[in-house]
Amino acid sequence: MQPATEQPYLYIFAKGEMADRTRLFAWEDTPVGPISSWPPSLLITVNQILDSSFPMFIWWGDDFIQFYNDAYLEILGDDNDSKHPKALGQKGEECWQEIWGLIYPLLGQVLITAQPLYLEDQLIPIYRKGILDQVYWTFSYNIIRNNSGEAGGILVICSETTKKMVFQQEIVNQLTDSNLRFESLINEATVGKEEEQRKNDFINMVSHELKTPITSLSAYLQLLEIKAKKKDDTFISIAVEKAIIQVKKMTALINGFLNISRLESGKIQIDREKFDMAVLLQEIEDEFTATISSHIIKVTTPCENMVYADREKISQVINNFITNAIKYSPAGTAVEVSCVMVDDMFQVSVKDEGTGISDNEKDKVFERFYRAATAVSGLVSGFGIGLYLCAEIIQRHQGQIWVENNLPGKGSVFYFRLPAYT
Numbered sequence: 001m002q003p004a005t006e007q008p009y010l011y012i013f014a015k016g017e018m019a020d021r022t023r024l025f026a027w028e029d030t031p032v033g034p035i036s037s038w039p040p041s042l043l044i045t046v047n048q049i050l051d052s053s054f055p056m057f058i059w060w061g062d063d064f065i066q067f068y069n070d071a072y073l074e075i076l077g078d079d080n081d082s083k084h085p086k087a088l089g090q091k092g093e094e095c096w097q098e099i100w101g102l103i104y105p106l107l108g109q110v111l112i113t114a115q116p117l118y119l120e121d122q123l124i125p126i127y128r129k130g131i132l133d134q135v136y137w138t139f140s141y142n143i144i145r146n147n148s149g150e151a152g153g154i155l156v157i158c159s160e161t162t163k164k165m166v167f168q169q170e171i172v173n174q175l176t177d178s179n180l181r182f183e184s185l186i187n188e189a190t191v192g193k194e195e196e197q198r199k200n201d202f203i204n205m206v207s208h209e210l211k212t213p214i215t216s217l218s219a220y221l222q223l224l225e226i227k228a229k230k231k232d233d234t235f236i237s238i239a240v241e242k243a244i245i246q247v248k249k250m251t252a253l254i255n256g257f258l259n260i261s262r263l264e265s266g267k268i269q270i271d272r273e274k275f276d277m278a279v280l281l282q283e284i285e286d287e288f289t290a291t292i293s294s295h296i297i298k299v300t301t302p303c304e305n306m307v308y309a310d311r312e313k314i315s316q317v318i319n320n321f322i323t324n325a326i327k328y329s330p331a332g333t334a335v336e337v338s339c340v341m342v343d344d345m346f347q348v349s350v351k352d353e354g355t356g357i358s359d360n361e362k363d364k365v366f367e368r369f370y371r372a373a374t375a376v377s378g379l380v381s382g383f384g385i386g387l388y389l390c391a392e393i394i395q396r397h398q399g400q401i402w403v404e405n406n407l408p409g410k411g412s413v414f415y416f417r418l419p420a421y422t
């Protein structure tokens with residue numbers, strides 16, 4: 001005969017705090033009865049949970065008397081305010097008052113149907129650490145059969161998923177947050193559009209107002225030029241000539257702004273006609289060589305010349321390319337304009353030997369008001385609207401526009417392609 005204290009070792013073999021407590025517990029004072037009277041299924045399951053490192057729990061009998069393992073201790077809360085060790089041998093309803101209403105029907109369902117239950121990430125708040133803690137669980141309930149093969153109790157295998165759920169919630173919050181921020185940006189942008197419209201109206205109005213005095217200023221200057229030439233006054237002639245050049249620049253700028261506001265209010269129309277590209281390029285070359293002496297302008301034209309497009313606007317695009325080539329390259333260098341057929345498309349290119357455009361600005365220069373760093377630092381005047389207008393015109397012709405970079409300091413080549421309608 002073994003001493004009474006050693007007897008439970010015949011039944012409970014596991015090691016650890018809960019194994020010790022289970023061995024020493026006065027089970028005879030509970031409806032489960034002394035360990036020696038337990039049905040083998042309960043004994044085996046209790047031994048198994050006490051050996052396991054995964055949180056496990058048992059409710060046994062009509063009163064749902066409780067057993068649990070060491071891994072379950074953390075779930076029960078810290079030392080000060082823990083349900084442990086009171087929970088061992090306690091009735092389920094007493095231990096889990098705060099959630100009994102929630103779990104009792106689940107237990108009942110498992111006991112009656114003998115079907116296991118598995119639930120993921122369920123919010124089941126429990127009292128621990130002195131508060132009703134919002135705890136998420138993934139758990140399974142399985143019946144443990146008694147000697148007569150009926151459901152005698154329930155084995156609970158569970159893990160707390162609160163951390164994962166809090167993390168997920170944070171991500172959802174962040175997404176919601178960024179969504180809200182995105183929406184508010186869109187709202188701002190929508191309001192900003194309204195502002196854009198007002199700005200366009202303003203630019204349009206100012207440009208129109210400026211156009212009238214500039215037109216008469218230009219007319220007076222031309223009269224003065226004629227008179228100065230008649231009087232053979234060289235100083236006045238040269239001064240007036242310079243004033244005329246400046247007025248032309250101003251007119252071009254104002255026209256640029258007017259074009260933008262026309263474009264953005266949808267007032268720019270593409271009026272197609274059949275014309276000879278070689279003739280247009282010849283005209284443009286003549287115009288530039290007559291007025292520009294700082295650069296060498298060379299034009300190469302194709303043999304197949306007829307194109308169906310808006311002649312005036314295409315002329316504007318080529319003019320803009322050449323004006324830029326002159327603006328952004330040193331005096332004395334060449335500007336090569338050429339036109340070739342590529343895959344049934346007319347391809348016009350303007351090549352210069354100027355500053356070039358950095359790779360990351362190659363697309364941006366076609367945006368409205370965008371000016372590349374080299375232009376700004378080189379103190380070349382401009383508003384960044386010319387290429388934007390060019391891009392709009394070419395796109396409205398179902399064409400393509402782009403710039404290719406030569407090596408830094410070797411200049412750039414601006415291209416556009418137009419479908420050749422024959």
Ligand code: ADP
Nearest residue numbers: 324325328365371372375382383384385386387
């Ligand atoms: P603007 O010349 O009035 O600034 P554009 O829309 O014609 O406006 O050109 C936009 C920008 O593209 C210019 O500010 C300049 O930085 C760059 N750019 C255009 N053409 C050239 C070129 N041939 N070489 C270098 N940079 C150019």
